[in-house]
């Protein structure tokens with residue numbers, strides 16, 4: 343099955359709503375992880391690097407707005423607030439702090455999924471991912487990384503990567519031919535507060551290889567330098583493809 347399986351973190355202390363969200367996500371092809379407190383949430387964000395965060399504002403140990411503020415100091419992971427607070431000022435505050443969207447409880451599955459798709463699409467198409475803001479395309483053998491369009495294509499077939507998977511592939515493509523250490527990858531992808539545990543990279547890499555490598559056990563695009571990091575096969579950087587310059591909306 344070739345689903346996207348973006349990983350969504352649910353930060354919510356109400357068990358009923360948590361269950362509703364989990365079922366909605368899992369039955370629609372997402373992976374869900376959950377936490378019911380703000381302190382745990384910040385830990386999980388740095389150790390699991392989710393693709394998207396669903397955040398309740400009224401948590402037992404801290405206000406959700408503090409989480410938005412903290413997360414935004416080091417990552418652009420999309421945040422959708424889910425809250426019973428329906429005042430305009432509440433929404434404005436969360437959005438000003440850096441939330442991407444705001445859903446007022448109660449809401450239905452269809453709307454939730456539409457908002458999630460929009461937020462994920464937005465991260466995938468937003469140019470200027472700091473260190474990864476590259477134009478042009480990178481080609482190695484029949485694999486093409488199109489930076490401007492956030493797409494990876496093998497042969498004629500588009501490979502559907504999660505936002506985090508794309509960022510890993512993009513980073514390795516940027517340094518193709520050279521080893522990128524685990525430590526520098528973690529720092530560049532998720533900032534100085536990211537966990538120093540390489541497990542998160544191994545999990546992502548296993549999924550990337552299943553998607554891009556003809557035989558994941560004998561990779562031809564991304565190699566493991568055991569104990570050090572990863573290296574993408576040397577290919578050809580084609581900068582300045584005029585087709586890749588537009589696309590802003």
Ligand code: CA
Pocket residue numbers: 354355356398399400401
């Ligand atoms: Ca709550």
